Amino acid sequence: MLKRVPTAYAVAVVLLLFCxxxxxxxxxxxxxxxxxxxxxxxxxSAQATDQPPPMVRKVRNYIQNSPIVQKLKGDGFYPRIGGLxxxxxxxxxxxxxxxxxxxxxxxxxxxxxxxxRGVDATAGWLETKRVELATRLAFRNNTQDDFYGLGMDTTxxxxxxxxxxxxxxxxxxxxxxxxWFSLGGDIGYYMSTVRHGRxxxxxxxxxxxxxxxxxxxxxxxxxxxxxxxAQVDSRDARGxxxxxxxxxxxxxxxxxxxxxxxxxxxxxxxxxQFLSLARNDVVALRLGLSYANNAPGDRVPFYLLPxxxxxxxxxxxxxxxxxxxxxxxxxxELRHQxxxxxxxxxxxxxxxxxxxxxxxxxxxLKRAYGFGVRGGSDDKTYVRLDVAYGDxxxxxxxxxxxxx
Numbered sequence: 001m002l003k004r005v006p007t008a009y010a011v012a013v014v015l016l017l018f019c020x021x022x023x024x025x026x027x028x029x030x031x032x033x034x035x036x037x038x039x040x041x042x043x044x045s046a047q048a049t050d051q052p053p054p055m056v057r058k059v060r061n062y063i064q065n066s067p068i069v070q071k072l073k074g075d076g077f078y079p080r081i082g083g084l085x086x087x088x089x090x091x092x093x094x095x096x097x098x099x100x101x102x103x104x105x106x107x108x109x110x111x112x113x114x115x116x117r118g119v120d121a122t123a124g125w126l127e128t129k130r131v132e133l134a135t136r137l138a139f140r141n142n143t144q145d146d147f148y149g150l151g152m153d154t155t156x157x158x159x160x161x162x163x164x165x166x167x168x169x170x171x172x173x174x175x176x177x178x179x180w181f182s183l184g185g186d187i188g189y190y191m192s193t194v195r196h197g198r199x200x201x202x203x204x205x206x207x208x209x210x211x212x213x214x215x216x217x218x219x220x221x222x223x224x225x226x227x228x229x230a231q232v233d234s235r236d237a238r239g240x241x242x243x244x245x246x247x248x249x250x251x252x253x254x255x256x257x258x259x260x261x262x263x264x265x266x267x268x269x270x271x272x273q274f275l276s277l278a279r280n281d282v283v284a285l286r287l288g289l290s291y292a293n294n295a296p297g298d299r300v301p302f303y304l305l306p307x308x309x310x311x312x313x314x315x316x317x318x319x320x321x322x323x324x325x326x327x328x329x330x331x332x333e334l335r336h337q338x339x340x341x342x343x344x345x346x347x348x349x350x351x352x353x354x355x356x357x358x359x360x361x362x363x364x365l366k367r368a369y370g371f372g373v374r375g376g377s378d379d380k381t382y383v384r385l386d387v388a389y390g391d392x393x394x395x396x397x398x399x400x401x402x403x404x
Contacts, residue, residue, distance in 0.1 A: 049378050075099055080108045082400035085142050087319035088116035090398065095120075115198070117141040130185075132174045141165045144199040146320050147214065147302065152352060152364070154322065161197030162205035164303055166190065170225075185228040190254075192220045194303065216301030221259040227252035235274060237378035239402065240335070240343055241280050245273040246404075254304070262301055264294040272404050280337040284345075285330075286404045288313075291357050292325040300325055308351040308366065311397035312404070315349050316368030316390025317330050324353035328360040331404060345372045347386070347403070366391060374402070 030404045095108025104124040112118050119139040126133040144161040146152035160224040172186030194217060197204040211218035227250055234244035249269045256262040272286040290306035302323060308314050309321025313329045329351040337343040349368040354360055369392035376382040381402040 012175075032038045078108075080110050083120070084108070084110055084112055084116050084118045085110075085140055085145070086312065087114075087145060088142065089113035089387065091116065102128060115143045130176050132176075133172075135171045136169070138168045139166070141360055143393065144197045144202075146202075146318055147205055147209070147305070147323070148321060149213065150210070150305075150324050150364075151303070151355065152322055152324075158208060159202060160205045160208050161199045162303075163190055163195035163197055165195065166192040180232055180354035182231045182233070183229070184186045184231075185226070187224070187226045190223040190225055192301075192303070194220055214302045215299040216303065219259060220301065221256040221262045223254050223262075224257050225252055225254045234375045239376045240282075240337060240374075240378050241274045241284075241378045242276040243274055245271065247271045256298075261298060262294075263298045264292050264300045266293070267291045270404075280343075282335045282337075284333040284404065286332075288327075288329045289360065290327045291394070294325075306353065308353050311386060311399050312401075313349065314351040314366050314368045315347070315370060315386055315397060316395055317366065317392045318395070321392070322351075322353045322366070324355055326355070326360050327353045333403065341375060341377060342373050345374065345403075346370070347372065347388075349388070349390075368395075372403070 023247035033286045042159075070167050077094060077096050080095045082091050084091045089112045091110045093108060093110030095106065097106040098104060100186070104127060105350045106122040106124070107120070109119045110118070117139075118141070120136045122134055123136075124132070124134040142164050145164060145215075147160055147162055149157075168188055168190045170186045170188030172184060172188075174182050174184030180281050193204075198208070205214060205217065209217060217351055229248060229250040231249075232245065232247040235241040236244050247270070250267070252266045252268075254262070254266065256265050268288075268290045270286065270288040272284065275283040275285075277283060291299045292304075292306060294300055305323040305325060306322045306327035307323045308327050308329060309317035310319035313331075314321075327350070331347065331349050333345045333347040335343055335345040347368075347370060350362075350365040352360065368388045370386060370388035372384060372386035374381055374384045382400065384397075384399045384401065384402070384403065386397045386399070
């Protein structure tokens with residue numbers, strides 16, 4: 001019988017999903033009213049303005065209206081920046097996008113500085129404000145992902161690398177019941193092959209691990225996977241949100257179609273809340289939990305396990321530093337907008353992995369702290385540079401996505 005996801009976490013997710021929008025909207029309304037009063041001049045003169053200097057406005061408008069930025073949004077050929085697997089290094093490529101009324105196609109490819117390669121293709125059958133239906137193909141050829149073993153007690157002496165080539169084809173739908181609440185699901189077929197790692201400075205995985213210590217190393221199954229999700233997004237912006245929240249809960253079934261040894265279920269929940277301290281200062285909080293539950297006799301492939309470490313979890317550790325069947329991550333950031341296209345942040349990260357879900361608790365956490373600089377607009381973060389310190393030394397991450 002499969003292990004059960006704890007009822008307390010399920011109840012908490014439901015409460016967050018349905019309570020967050022109301023709180024966010026009330027906060028937004030109160031702050032909007034306060035800002036309107038503050039912006040109204042007391043002497044009846046022309047309305048006061050809070051505009052950036054002319055040079056800053058020119059730079060901002062140039063970036064937002066540049067051909068490259070417009071290509072990232074519109075139809076036709078466009079440059080692709082990033083979008084490969086964590087740990088791939090800097091990646092770039094090109095793509096082509098075309099809309100046909102409610103439908104569209106989008107095909108792109110990229111290669112990274114570590115020779116990671118990826119191709120993504122999407123056929124959007126229906127795209128409206130209320131409903132989305134699309135088929136997606138994602139091909140990844142990762143050349144040197146890290147693996148240290150399972151659990152929190154691994155050390156650098158067991159660090160190895162491996163290559164993995166995977167293809168995932170999914171068809172999914174989403175219904176936007178309200179501007180802030182969505183429901184959806186997908187079904188897909190996932191195929192993978194584990195190979196030798198290509199990092200000359202590391203041993204490849206099979207020299208130190210076996211199929212017993214790295215499940216799925218000897219043979220890789222093909223999976224049919226199905227998932228459903230519920231999502232609340234009440235943020236006032238995607239790039240630099242000042243208030244609101246993002247909450248998502250997803251439940252997935254992974255069915256081994258070839259070996260019948262790796263059937264498992266996975267539950268992921270993430271919640272982020274943004275609190276405005278002042279016009280340009282924001283506290284951002286995020287909690288992420290992942291649980292992989294397998295029946296007795298079944299296992300979870302090591303390359304599909306939840307993990308902690310890297311630029312999107314605990315930033316003082318390398319990508320995939322800790323892996324196990326359960327993981328928890330908490331992040332806190334204080335963000336200050338320097339001007340409309342640049343903001344800085346100080347952050348603290350906490351996280352851990354464990355064999356049993358009961359061990360995902362506030363004890364014996366891995367920690368990181370640091371600062372970062374981000375460039376973008378209220379709608380999108382274009383680049384992020386984070387410097388992190390912690391138990392594993394100092395790490396520098398250059399990303400083209402927001403931290404959360």
